[in-house]
Amino acid sequence: MAAAVPSVEPATEAAAARRFLQGPPKQLLIGGKWVPAKSGKTFETINPANEEVLALVAEGDRADIDEAVAAARRAFEAGRWPSLGPHQRARYLLRIADLIEQHADELAQLITLDNGKPISEATVEVGRTVDTFRYYAGWATKFYGETNPSAPDFFNYTLREPVGVCGQIIPWNGPLSTISWKVAPALAFGNTLVLKPAEQTPLPAVRMGELICEAGLPDGVVNIVTGFGPTAGAALAGHPDVDKVAFTGSTEVGKLILQASAGNLKRVSLELGGKSPNVIFADAPLETAVALSATGVFRNQGQVCCAATRMFVQESLYDEFAERIAAKAEAIRLGEPLDQTTTMGPLVSSEQYERVLGYLKLARDEGAQAKAGGERGPQERGYFVKPTIYTAVRNDMRIAREEIFGPVAVLIPFKDENDAVLQGNDTTYGLGAGVWTRDLSRAHRVARALRAGSVWVNCYGLIDPISAFGGYKQSGFGRELGPQSIDLYTQIKSVYVKL
Ligand code: NAI
Numbered sequence: 001m002a003a004a005v006p007s008v009e010p011a012t013e014a015a016a017a018r019r020f021l022q023g024p025p026k027q028l029l030i031g032g033k034w035v036p037a038k039s040g041k042t043f044e045t046i047n048p049a050n051e052e053v054l055a056l057v058a059e060g061d062r063a064d065i066d067e068a069v070a071a072a073r074r075a076f077e078a079g080r081w082p083s084l085g086p087h088q089r090a091r092y093l094l095r096i097a098d099l100i101e102q103h104a105d106e107l108a109q110l111i112t113l114d115n116g117k118p119i120s121e122a123t124v125e126v127g128r129t130v131d132t133f134r135y136y137a138g139w140a141t142k143f144y145g146e147t148n149p150s151a152p153d154f155f156n157y158t159l160r161e162p163v164g165v166c167g168q169i170i171p172w173n174g175p176l177s178t179i180s181w182k183v184a185p186a187l188a189f190g191n192t193l194v195l196k197p198a199e200q201t202p203l204p205a206v207r208m209g210e211l212i213c214e215a216g217l218p219d220g221v222v223n224i225v226t227g228f229g230p231t232a233g234a235a236l237a238g239h240p241d242v243d244k245v246a247f248t249g250s251t252e253v254g255k256l257i258l259q260a261s262a263g264n265l266k267r268v269s270l271e272l273g274g275k276s277p278n279v280i281f282a283d284a285p286l287e288t289a290v291a292l293s294a295t296g297v298f299r300n301q302g303q304v305c306c307a308a309t310r311m312f313v314q315e316s317l318y319d320e321f322a323e324r325i326a327a328k329a330e331a332i333r334l335g336e337p338l339d340q341t342t343t344m345g346p347l348v349s350s351e352q353y354e355r356v357l358g359y360l361k362l363a364r365d366e367g368a369q370a371k372a373g374g375e376r377g378p379q380e381r382g383y384f385v386k387p388t389i390y391t392a393v394r395n396d397m398r399i400a401r402e403e404i405f406g407p408v409a410v411l412i413p414f415k416d417e418n419d420a421v422l423q424g425n426d427t428t429y430g431l432g433a434g435v436w437t438r439d440l441s442r443a444h445r446v447a448r449a450l451r452a453g454s455v456w457v458n459c460y461g462l463i464d465p466i467s468a469f470g471g472y473k474q475s476g477f478g479r480e481l482g483p484q485s486i487d488l489y490t491q492i493k494s495v496y497v498k499l
């Protein structure tokens with residue numbers, strides 16, 4: 001059985017990660033200080049590749065959230081952050097980006113150890129996180145107000161002001177990148193915040209907290225409370241002194257967040273689940289369509305909100321596509337995620353593992369045929385599931401309608417463009433969609449017709465901070481990334497001056 005930190009990685013990064021893991025229990029960052037939970041409680045975070053405990057982490061609860069919100073409020077009202085000049089705020093964000101870059105290998109190790117994704121993917125995640133901090137550092141100096149054509153004896157202008165104290169609740173599938181999606185714009189536009197990382201992957205967030213302290217941000221601007229959803233998360237979502245909540249996670253919890261916001265009418269943005277259609281026409285560039293559709297659904301063990309889980313393949317191509325993508329699935333190297341040659345690691349937790357295995361059983365009950373996978377991995381320990389491709393699936397089966405959040409794709413045939421769009425849109429979700437065709441006009445038509453927040457043409461799953469990301473329908477509302485984050489993290493004040 002593998003040790004908690006297998007020695008397949010260069011010694012220095014592994015040593016840095018090990019040093020971090022071996023310290024005392026991880027604490028909460030509140031008002032610039034690291035403190036234990038008021039209750040004194042801790043919880044274990046485990047390595048999903050071998051089920052061993054990685055570290056103990058403070059289990060924050062309502063009382064800790066109260067303290068953290070109070071610290072964020074003090075920092076906001078004292079103007080410690082909102083009143084800094086925009087160039088100064090930008091410099092802090094750039095400093096955070098530099099520190100992440102300097103500790104990239106260690107952070108990638110922590111992501112892989114805590115989450116299970118292959119180290120190659122964790123490395124990409126760290127790079128994206130750096131990009132996102134730098135991108136929003138640029139916006140700190142560029143969110144303009146307007147002067148408006150008022151009556152001659154008045155002067156009217158608008159100011160973009162921060163929203164205030166933000167509660168940010170993030171998931172475990174991108175434990176570092178989702179921090180940057182929320183923390184970077186909140187800071188760029190002058191807000192203070194309380195971050196609640198997912199209980200499955202607290203370690204990258206705690207290490208980020210240390211780097212944020214090292215960057216020298218004023219106390220209380222960023223507070224981090226590790227803990228569980230129904231306790232710490234719910235306390236943050238319902239807190240009367242939080243002005244805005246940004247949430248990424250399940251649609252089920254997204255609805256609870258929205259309800260909890262009613263108490264003080266806090267602003268809410270939700271990035272939720274998906275069951276994204278990926279439409280492959282007979283004239284698709286086949287080689288790339290197969291390869292990138294496979295990564296589109298199998299990256300991060302399929303635990304991606306916009307994963308290409310429903311593949312609609314034009315009838316004449318169906319059998320060949322099924323053969324080819326099944327072969328791609330079989331070629332995936334499932335194993336120890338710290339190994340550079342591994343292309344799929346374990347699922348994040350025993351809950352997620354049981355959930356996905358439940359769907360594999362359901363697929364059999366519903367009469368689907370496993371062209372590849374369809375079962376757990378051969379490993380004795382860890383939450384490994386084989387990359388799975390199902391045929392003989394109809395769009396009304398539960399495995400084609402419900403978010404599985406594992407390495408599972410269903411292949412469904414379609415007749416023509418109209419049929420593809422009708423079936424593709426027949427879902428309660430609307431996060432991502434793919435179109436594969438060499439016909440330029442059709443590519444644009446289908447991109448318009450699919451009801452999803454992101455559409456990828458002859459590619460899949462690109463997410464770059466330059467462009468908005470978010471959902472249609474029950475995949476949520478509000479757009480993160482791109483200039484659209486200005487709307488999430490600022491509010492507009494209109495000022496009339498009598499001349
Ligand atoms: P979840 O929605 O329960 O957890 C996401 C975050 O919300 C975590 O930080 C969690 O602690 C917090 N949370 C949970 N309950 C809360 C509550 N009542 N109030 C406030 N915060 C709360 O997701 P979970 O249970 O980890 O995964 C379940 C399913 O959700 C997955 O199988 C997948 O289908 C979906 N999911 C979607 C994600 C996405 O990227 N859109 C990410 C994670 C999960």
Ligand code: MG
Pocket residue numbers: 229250253
């Ligand atoms: Mg949950």
